[in-house]
Amino acid sequence: MNEYELLAELLLPDIKQTPDYYENMYPERNLPEGAKVTRVAPSPTGYLHLGTLFTSLVNRITATTSNGIFFTRIEDTDKKREVEGGIEDIIDGLNRFGITIDEGFINGTNESGDYGPYQQSKRAEIYQTYVKDLIKKGLAYPCFCTAEELEAVREIQEANKIRTGYHGEYAKHRNITYAEAKELIDKGLPFVIRLKSQGNEENKAVFEDMIKGKIEMPQNDEDFVLLKSDGIPTYHFAHAIDDHLMHTTHVMRGDEWISSTPKHIELFKLLGFKQPKYAHVSPIMKLDNGAKRKISKRKDPEAAVHFFIEEGYEAVSVIEYLMTIAASDFEDWRRANPDTDYKEFKFNLKKMSVSGALFDQNKLNDISKIKVSKLNSAEVYEKITEWAKEFDNEFYNILTKNPDYSKSVFAIDRDNASKPRKDIAKWNEVKEYYSYMFKETYESCFELPENICKKDAFDFLSEYAKVYDENDDRQAWFDKIKEIAPKLNFASDTKEYKANPENFKGSAGDLSTLLRIAITGRKNTPDLCSIMQVLGKDESLDRINNAIKFCEE
RNA sequence: GGCCCGGUGGUCAAGUGGCCUAAGACACCGCCCUUUCACGGCGGUAACACGAGUUCGAAUCUCGUCCGGGUCACCA
16 A cells, blocks of 8 residues: 555545445436436525525526426535524425426435435545545545634735635645654544645636636635545535536536636546536625625525515516526516416526626516416415415404405406406405405595595485495496586596586596595505495495595584 | 626616617506506606727727625535
8 A cells, every 4th residue: 555545544444435336326317418417405504595596496497498307405514504494494495486306305304316315414425435535546635734723824824915725835734644644643633634736826727607608717726625524525525526426417506606616627627527517697686775785694584585485475476586587588488478387488598697686576576466467266365365374364264254255355356357457466465455355354444535525525425325236237336426426516427527627526537436435445446346246235335324424524 | 805707777688890869677757548446558767887999880899997796614
């Protein structure tokens, strides 16, 4: 055994396999020409983040449009930051948003596929096997520096305005001998394994990013950590090993990784792996006091995808919005194919924005309103009760007390409507929006519109109460208002009124607004005639009479 | 600070040297339609960060300046 082999045995005595063993265990995938293998590799350090959902979507749709594979892998190499239930939260969240997973963790507790395990904490032996091989080749070595020592070096470098980091002459243990290492290990000192970088800062590392184009950076020359002192790899090393063994063809990740890509390039080269293609996606930003910044887990509630579910957005609406950010040609496609599943869209990485988009809730709302407007009353009822059951128990009870009544409320201006309203973006608005339709939430609050005096209101409402018939259709319903109008010197015809407004106190439209306020307390509501029908004769008359009383005073 | 990446209306964006008097969408405003509320239709306000260069011609190519973002861990 030579010096390096001795060192390898000393450091990793329990590792008996060689890389060949794993190379054979995970052969090339048998996929059609051009199929892309993509993945998302979240670390279970918290809930599902909007950015993670976004990158997952991009990965998913890239795999889909090439008839490839999209898999998940859990990067749980940092046990300090891990949170309980993190895997479930993220994977189930992905499922909830309709991101289908072909392989890896398909739900919070189960994995499937031939390239596992798909959890890095279960792959320690694999990583160590490759590290041992690197040590034997003189391409990796143990480092015994403590955090304090490293910090001290960094301070010296900063003071002397030298590039910080563990490289070149500052790489203390770079040339450690077997004997030296043995002595320190016998003393029981902990160590990490570092890469003996072959890079040179003067040279360029070049790669073609599929979104940003050609990127040139100084080569990596840092002896970065491969294996932490607990024997678990760092992200960089795990990325190289896993994506090679799992045969990922396209690594699509947040663009905060661009700056460490030279490390990855060197790793793939030294390991003799084929380089995957990289696509770095820009983060979703937010405006904060006039400044654009990345959406932050700590400061922004909408960073957690759960926020959208709680608000009552339909998952498809959020995905649809994310698609408009992901692909600049998506909205055109959507216009041409209004009812097609977004998964049919031919996604092209070249159409992705190079810079980060500001999160735009207006746009989300608009998209969501369109989606909701296409639902029928039964679907609305089903979705809203599902939402309320989880997030608004009071409303859930109100809705389910009389399902048929609730559905008839949602049917207004919706079922059989040639022009559906676009008024609901998210379920948490509905209780307030329809508050006048349910006894439990209705509060009588009549108020005169500015252009009608008390006496006219009184006269109109009194007259109307006499002729009101709950069986009238829309035509008959409005005709009655038009009949009363002239008696109060209100125009029954809108055109007539507009031609000579000075001849009238107002129009039939103004009187229906008055009636609307009497019934609902609002100036804007869905079709009033339908509302009164759903409310029923007694309730409608009650409310009218209340308003009349108000006008008497 | 070093190294990367970016900068077209309030927002998302089209744009690849002449089709640019700069598209479209959201938001906002106005008008029209209308049997109320909506929906819809039509229209409007509003942008190439700045400065040099290359060119007959620049939003587009080059350089500089400014501004924004990312990254410099035994975190991912």
